[in-house]
Amino acid sequence: MNFHTREVKLSRLCNEALSEPLDEAEKAAMIAAAAQKVEELFDILCIDHENDHNTRETPMRVAKMYVEEILEGRYTAPPRITEFDNAQAYDQLIVTGPIELRSMCAHHLMPIYGAAYIGILPAADGKIIGLSKYDRIVEHFASRLQIQEELVKQIGQYIVDMTKPRGLAVRISAVHMCKTQRGVRASRRSRMVNTYYWGDMAENAEMKREFLDECVALDRGNAE
Numbered sequence: 001m002n003f004h005t006r007e008v009k010l011s012r013l014c015n016e017a018l019s020e021p022l023d024e025a026e027k028a029a030m031i032a033a034a035a036q037k038v039e040e041l042f043d044i045l046c047i048d049h050e051n052d053h054n055t056r057e058t059p060m061r062v063a064k065m066y067v068e069e070i071l072e073g074r075y076t077a078p079p080r081i082t083e084f085d086n087a088q089a090y091d092q093l094i095v096t097g098p099i100e101l102r103s104m105c106a107h108h109l110m111p112i113y114g115a116a117y118i119g120i121l122p123a124a125d126g127k128i129i130g131l132s133k134y135d136r137i138v139e140h141f142a143s144r145l146q147i148q149e150e151l152v153k154q155i156g157q158y159i160v161d162m163t164k165p166r167g168l169a170v171r172i173s174a175v176h177m178c179k180t181q182r183g184v185r186a187s188r189r190s191r192m193v194n195t196y197y198w199g200d201m202a203e204n205a206e207m208k209r210e211f212l213d214e215c216v217a218l219d220r221g222n223a224e
Contacts, residue, residue, distance in 0.1 A: 014106050014145040022075040034063035070104050073143030079136035081129050081162050089124040095214040099138045105178045106145035114174025119211040121167035121200050129163055152196045160198050167200030169211045
């Protein structure tokens with residue numbers, strides 16, 4: 001089976017999902033085709049993947065890693081959201097983090113790793129979602145070829161669309177190995193930090209300060 005045989009409305013952006021998730025047969029076909037291409041790359045790079053015991057199975061391992069792990073969020077459906085009634089009409093800031101973040105830079109195919117922090121201003125008459133779902137959402141959108149400036153917005157927009165909070169903030173602090181392992185070879189302590197706000201969080205300076213203070217406190221507590 002060729003995974004390209006069915007009609008797929010393929011986004012031109014590498015960090016967006018396919019129009020429909022791949023089924024298991026399509027995933028298997030994609031992995032097999034990708035493994036062949038990795039073998040071709042190894043041939044070009046003069047790496048023996050047939051006789052060298054270290055690299056004999058590497059093309060297949062790499063193909064499976066990309067389809068089933070690194071780019072999983074491109075080929076699978078978003079995580080299901082478990083909602084709960086906001087029985088006590090809670091409408092104050094909730095902050096969760098640090099949420100482990102692992103992604104892959106779209107420019108050089110090098111790892112990005114760090115943490116995400118999410119601040120939610122729930123609507124008093126709305127819903128709240130299970131805390132672990134924020135981790136699942138971060139993992140889903142990070143499992144694609146990404147640019148951090150776009151990743152922070154994808155995570156937040158999905159939460160806004162699905163839960164309709166009064167306000168939302170998403171902050172990412174991450175190391176980019178395309179900067180630490182190549183090029184300038186910066187210190188591994190060198191990070192990129194960016195934050196994006198929606199709704200009341202975008203308009204209220206005091207709420208922004210509270211969110212950022214909580215991020216610092218959570219980060220400090222995680223380091224202790």
